[in-house]
Amino acid sequence: MNRTKEALLEVKGLKKHFPYKKGMFSKETGSVRAVDGLDFTVYRGETLGIVGESGCGKSTTGQLILQLLEPTEGEIWFEGKNLSSLNKTDLRELRQHLQMIFQDPYSSLNPRMRVEDIVSEPLRIHGLYQGKELRERVVALLRLVGLDEHHLSRHPHEFSGGQRQRIGIARALALNPSLIVCDEPVSALDVSIQSQVLNLLKKLQKELGLTYIFIAHGLPAVKHISDRIAVMYLGKIVELAERDELFANPSHPYTEALLSAVPIPDPTQRKERIILQGDLPNPANPPSGCHFHTRCPYVQDLCRQKAPELTTRSAGHVVACHFPLGHE
Structure with a gap:
């Protein structure tokens, strides 16, 4: 297993409760406990799979880690820094190292943008490349995921589902992240394409030294790519073990x-x-x-x-x- 024991991400007592309101005066009457107290560590270079039924809180967990949602309680430590305590400037800088691959390659890509603009957008936002160097970087990213320069001027609707997900992967790689949250990245794809995308992710991990959190509701994909697997049920982790140990000896x-x-x-x-x-x-x-x-x-x-x-x-x-x- 390609993994060191260096902790890249530490989650401590993480909770996310969504309040809901009822009545004429919209009085808060309770909350949905989407994530209800998580503790786990992700080690540099590994893939931690998170699996469970729809509604168990696994996707919300990924959004919390990326600071797309604000936790109700708990701490998220990334590379020794508490994300909740960072100001906007420091968090913006750190976001370069935290990226996401979304579930649906049809809705996660802007249909009005060309591939060149989609993949280059993170680079332009962070002011990392300009002009000829920017285009060269985008071409290199496309080739990394199995596409080529002639795809630059096309729009998302001109691609298959698997190709669209490759574009999404190229966009996630643009800023050289340390950690990528893969939120059910193959569930919307044909079965014949799923293994191709999973193998691509494993290849990129080996070549670029990436760390993944791989979220899915099905165990076959998680087994294929993960080093360790956390099983979630109703906002909590009920079991966590090495992949082979979990499949051989579920507790x-x-x-x-x-x-x-x-x-x-x-x-x-x-x-x-x-x-x-x-x-x-x-x-x-x-x-x-x-x-x-x-x-x-x-x-x-x-x-x-x-x-x-x-x-x-x-x-x-x-x-x-x-x-x-x-x-x-």
């Missing part, structure tokens, strides 16, 4: 259910699918105790009464469960 019932849905390449083999009962609870009114207890096939009284904390099962493997799988 949380929710992780077990997610893994049971991963297809097996061999059609002669059978795997029992775990079907969770009910829908994801309302994050504005989460269940008491363990948030997963309303859908857990192994629920006990303690689960309904007390919220479990993340505890260490083995080196690098933590789980938030009172009765983890394999527990003696």
Whole structure:
């Protein structure tokens, strides 16, 4: 695994609650707990996968890290600096090192702009290149993602979905970032194209020394690219482990259910699918105790009464469960 133990990003007690209002006078009556207390570290050169159902808070987490949303509580430390304490000038300078690849390559690119303008925009905003050097830099970025100079004058609608995502990747690379948040970057693409984009991301990571946070709702893509995987449920991390350890020894019932849905390449083999009962609870009114207890096939009284904390099962493997799988 291409990873050192140098911490690039540290998230401590991160929360994001969205207040909602009701009534004639728009009185605040509660809040949606989109992210409800996250603690994790991302090491330089690795890919941390974040996986979970829609509505679990994983995309909100990515937006918080990039300071696109202001946290309700908690701290985000990047390269030893607390992002929440930075003034606008310092944060603007640091933003060059934090970039995002968006989920939908159709809506994330301005349809009125040419490719040259889309990719060069970050460089022009930060005043890094001008004239001939700016164009040369854009051409180099396009070639890096498998496109070429003749694409410069085209508009997004002239490209396929996979090519559009490559343009988005080139834009994210423009400022030589240290960390890229990949927010479900292949979920809107055809299956045949997904592996090409994932392999491109891995190739770029190796060549440029990038660090990724890879957000997805499906485990196959996360398994393909990640070094470690964090499983989120209703705003919380319920399990975090090295990729191979998580797939071989899942400790949380929710992780077990997610893994049971991963297809097996061999059609002669059978795997029992775990079907969770009910829908994801309302994050504005989460269940008491363990948030997963309303859908857990192994629920006990303690689960309904007390919220479990993340505890260490083995080196690098933590789980938030009172009765983890394999527990003696």
